[in-house]
Amino acid sequence: MLNPPTAEEIEEVLSRARAAFIGLAIGDALGAPVEFMTRGEIRDKYGVLKEMVGGGWLRLKPGQVTDDTEMSLCIARAIAQAGCWSCTGIADNLAAWLKSKPIDVGDTCRRGIRNYLLHGVVKTPPNEWDGGNGAAMRMLPVALYTLGDTPLLEGCTLEQAHLTHNHALSDAACVTIGKLVHLALTGRSMRRMRREADQMIAEFHTFGFEPYKGLATGYVVDTMQTVFHCFFRSRSFEGCVIDTVNQGGDADTTGAIAGALAGAYYGEGSIPARWRKKLDRRLLAEIMELAETMIRLSPVLNPENRG
Numbered sequence: 586m587l588n589p590p591t592a593e594e595i596e597e598v599l600s601r602a603r604a605a606f607i608g609l610a611i612g613d614a615l616g617a618p619v620e621f622m623t624r625g626e627i628r629d630k631y632g633v634l635k636e637m638v639g640g641g642w643l644r645l646k647p648g649q650v651t652d653d654t655e656m657s658l659c660i661a662r663a664i665a666q667a668g669c670w671s672c673t674g675i676a677d678n679l680a681a682w683l684k685s686k687p688i689d690v691g692d693t694c695r696r697g698i699r700n701y702l703l704h705g706v707v708k709t710p711p712n713e714w715d716g717g718n719g720a721a722m723r724m725l726p727v728a729l730y731t732l733g734d735t736p737l738l739e740g741c742t743l744e745q746a747h748l749t750h751n752h753a754l755s756d757a758a759c760v761t762i763g764k765l766v767h768l769a770l771t772g773r774s775m776r777r778m779r780r781e782a783d784q785m786i787a788e789f790h791t792f793g794f795e796p797y798k799g800l801a802t803g804y805v806v807d808t809m810q811t812v813f814h815c816f817f818r819s820r821s822f823e824g825c826v827i828d829t830v831n832q833g834g835d836a837d838t839t840g841a842i843a844g845a846l847a848g849a850y851y852g853e854g855s856i857p858a859r860w861r862k863k864l865d866r867r868l869l870a871e872i873m874e875l876a877e878t879m880i881r882l883s884p885v886l887n888p889e890n891r892g
Contacts, residue, residue: 590885598885599877600853601770602729606657606876608822608848609725609841610868611860613653616830616840617645624799624833634831637863643688648863651689653722653841654872655682660745661726661875664882669890670730672744676701679748691803694719697749707744711751718808720746721758722838725845726879728766733885738763754789758805761785762842769849778850779817801834811839812846822847822855 590598618641619627619634627634639647659682663674676698683690683698690698697709709715727745731738742759761782768778786792794810801811811832819825822844829843830836848856861869884891 595886597772598732598770599880601772601849602876602880603873604822604848604851604853604856605725605729605766605770605845606661606848606872607853607856607861607864607869608826608844608846609657610650610654610844610864610872611848611856612826612829612840612842612844613650613837614645614648614864615826615844615860616836616838617641617643617649617651619830619833619836622833622836624831627831627833633827635827637860645688648865649688650864650868651837652687652691652694653838654868655687656694656719656723657725657841658872658875660723661729661872661879664726664730665875665878668882670741670744672707672748675745676707676748691717691719693717694749701748708747709749709751713752715750715752716754716805717750717803718755718758718805718835718838718842719803720748720750720755721762721805721808722841724759724762724842725766726875727759728763729770729876729879730883731763732767732770732880732883734883734891735764735767737884737891738767752805754791755805757785757789757792758809761809762846765846766849769846775817775850782813782817799832801832801836801839803835803838808835808839808842812843815839816843816846816850819847822851823857825851 614637618638637647639645659678660675663678667674679698680702693715700706727741746759764781791806794813797814800807815829825847826844830840
């Protein structure tokens with residue numbers, strides 16, 4: 586991207602940002618009804634799941650989102666309200682969200698948020714058992730807000746992640762998701778994005794996904810292997826998200842992360858209208874507005890926000 590960006594480049598980035606946030610919500614809503622199901626169970630019930638059917642263990646309405654989208658909204662709203670990065674604002678939003686008795690919340694996320702509520706602690710201590718995907722699934726707003734500044738991305742990523750998850754593998758996954766979103770937003774190639782993933786795998790070999798092991802659990806390594814496997818062999822937004830959620834397991838989270846990457850990469854026009862229409866209208870309007878706000882606050886358009 587040129588510096589400063591042209592009006593055309595700005596509009597392209599804003600569009601890709603909207604697509605990423607819409608993609609996150611769509612992946613979440615499509616995958617949530619088959620969360621905890623195996624690939625075989627999904628195949629037996631749906632053949633290939635391609636529509637937002639609702640139901641599942643949470644008894645969702647078709648198009649209803651879960652904690653993946655809701656926690657991402659908590660982060661984006663806090664940044665938008667403050668006009669800058671605010672870890673305390675994010676923690677306050679997450680605390681209010683937890684008090685609202687959300688339909689779903691992971692144990693590690695619940696523990697970290699409760700620790701903030703009870704003790705005001707914004708950094709959970711390192712824990713070898715906190716290698717879940719709860720921090721990775723809410724990375725998109727951080728990536729949008731830090732576009733144009735990798736050190737800022739890394740700093741904000743660790744702050745938001747450590748509110749609930751303080752684990753080296755979670756940290757690596759979160760930072761890599763952010764870098765991949767940055768590449769996709771600025772129109773970089775799939776090959777370039779693959780090199781970014783390979784750099785993380787070279788440092789943390791456990792993330793290697795070839796051959797794919799077929800695990801899509803809430804363990805952050807399994808989650809990222811599934812996302813990488815599906816995204817890097819995809820040819821469309823729709824194909825990527827369908828492939829991802831039909832792996833089963835933690836399908837709302839793998840779907841959300843893959844949907845965010847695919848949205849940023851394939852663009853707004855690639856998102857099927859039938860899926861957009863299933864999302865709550867107010868939710869759709871808010872995530873589109875917040876996506877644009879994150880970009881307008883980011884260093885790529887707001888250089889004084891550089892870290």
